[in-house]
């Protein structure tokens with residue numbers, strides 16, 4: 001099936017590049033409004049102006065987009081493909097304008113048309129195509145790869161609804177569909193020419209070739225079409241523009257006309273609905289077999305489309321697949337795309353006639369796998385029976401890979417039966433299931449953890465035996481964040497202040513923030529830093545008033561925990577401490593209490609009862625505390641609904657204290673911790689994930705570390721320590737727990753929290769009770785420091801100064817060098 005190599009004519013004509021003077025921009029926005037949106041400026045609505053502005057900004061990215069792509073064809077540079085079920089990219093307009101440096105011109109152009117840029121910015125919907133840190137990391141990586149001029153594609157799914165929109169109903173989370181595409185999406189380009197057929201089901205047929213060899217051919221029973229939608233991703237100062245290619249599922253036959261004409265109008269459209277259901281929502285509930293099957297369909301759908309696309313592009317350029325590992329690096333973002341290993345093997349063997357061993361070498365040359373969690377429930381496994389039915393050929397290939405690996409383990413490494421069972425791709429314990437982590441591991445040349453601690457734990461726990469078998473594969477790549485979005489764009493006040501102090505070079509090399517260390521003791525700079533923070537807090541206070549009807553003072557300490565709601569992240573520890581503080585404030589009104597605002601935000605997985613109950617508890621507690629006059633406004637608790645990237649961009653610059661309090665050993669890395677530190681919040685946290693590296697970088701004297709270490713947690717787990725004594729020995733904890741379980745905060749249902757609190761007495765899986773005293777003591781230390789603003793802000797400045805290491809540019813350089821073997825030509 002040799003493709004004709006495609007010759008790119010570098011001299012093909014192109015239009016004059018767009019310029020960006022205020023006058024040109026004004027003219028083009030008007031033209032776009034009139035000729036593309038089709039609206040008379042006299043009657044245009046805000047959304048029309050938004051679309052016209054986005055189209056105008058987008059045009060300024062096109063030249064570089066095409067140039068970037070031509071360059072890769074011309075030079076034969078290796079391409080990186082980042083496969084991820086989530087891309088939490090958020091809003092794109094401000095990011096694009098800022099990265100290509102036209103924000104001020106656009107603002108003036110719009111102003112001359114009587115349109116306010118900042119209100120247009122907030123009108124843009126958040127592309128909520130992700131759930132948590134893993135998805136945001138993918139978005140930060142895309143931006144850094146463009147900044148560092150690495151030719152890269154992100155591949156994912158164009159969910160019609162993304163993650164659910166969270167609303168509160170009497171304090172309970174309610175999930176509603178996210179309608180981010182309601183007004184169309186001016187950023188994307190539909191590429192009908194890049195569509196692929198994706199098969200499911202059917203059977204495998206052995207075909208005997210003329211030379212006597214036997215080739216397996218998969219005959220799927222049904223197909224859907226994967227259609228590409230491309231979004232440009234522009235790097236800092238327009239260094240390079242890469243592509244985020246998201247797949248949309250469409251039916252091969254949109255309508256069965258015979259059926260329709262025979263009167264079965266709904267039945268005629270069933271195929272269509274079934275195909276489209278694949279890319280409707282992110283993380284469909286997988287509590288039912290049907291839900292599980294849909295998840296697997298999603299994973300195979302986007303893996304197969306991406307690999308077909310990658311192979312086609314490679315053949316067009318190079319004509320032969322032997323060079324794949326030299327020209328292609330595919331990074332698997334967790335196990336969600338792990339089926340890609342079997343799919344690439346199928347493409348190479350069944351479609352291109354390669355032998356197993358050559359295909360297997362290519363496969364491991366191409367793939368790298370990043371692990372993001374050690375939680376057993378998040379390590380994906382699929383029932384063998386499901387795979388056999390849905391992807392029969394892939395199941396055969398998985399067996400063949402397994403045989404290869406197990407033979408290697410027995411013959412070369414002399415593994416015993418226990419070790420064999422632990423590395424096998426098939427888990428024989430709980431019904432036969434395919435372990436996707438193991439598949440991703442053996443199919444990759446590199447497996448990385450996302451913080452130093454997490455990487456060490458991977459070697460000791462889930463991948464212990466695979467690490468013994470392949471000792472050079474596991475490596476660490478601590479996560480990072482893009483300083484463009486998470487400082488320059490979300491915190492213009494701080495950016496200006498820093499620029500005035502140390503000059504603008506840090507905008508190109510964020511490690512230069514280090515120069516701020518020398519100013520940390522300067523009272524004048526401390527005051528300016530405090531003033532910027534206060535202004536950001538005033539903005540957040542206004543948002544809290546608007547959305548929640550709660551009045552908070554920007555002079556209070558803003559204490560923030562925003563992230564997915566999960567028991568291991570311990571929002572429960574935080575809210576119990578708030579209750580204890582509430583008791584203390586009332587018991588000792590004479591003391592000099594520090595005014596605090598506790599801000600929470602985050603979504604709970606729809607099927608995760610305890611997480612939803614914790615949201616309800618936070619809301620119940622806030623209702624009581626916020627309305628109790630004896631608190632005298634010294635403590636406020638707010639839960640802001642519908643946490644997303646945009647909300648984070650408003651909250652993080654306004655935070656004084658960042659809560660990173662997971663049970664040690666359970667948070668793979670965390671990236672919120674870095675965003676807060678960069679914006680001058682102090683961290684209260686456990687020795688978990690990247691908190692440890694943060695402490696090493698900002699210095700132990702500039703961070704509040706408390707609690708049991710991962711080793712201590714593991715040791716206590718191993719001896720099944722009974723946690724009750726931690727409660728019995730802590731009168732404050734006991735009192736807080738009793739008030740919660742007795743129904744003080746839930747008079748309408750006094751038993752609501754009985755089991756939640758009971759769990760802390762019985763097993764306390766997440767060490768809430770055992771870390772409580774250390775946490776509460778830290779909080780009082782923090783109060784003391786707050787009363788010493790010079791000291792507080794000198795520490796805050798030192799945090800900002802020493803967060804340069806957290807840039808995703810640093811992380812991507814490490815991936816480029818150690819995993820992908822691609823040169824980095826961009827950046828400072």
Ligand code: 26W
Pocket residue numbers: 131132133134135137372373377378379380450479667668669670671689
């Ligand atoms: C199997 C379903 C599933 C899907 C997604 C389970 C769990 C997830 C998480 C949302 C994955 C996730 O976001 N993990 C986070 O990844 C970040 C980036 O590496 C880390 O910083 C966080 O510690 C980790 O929780």
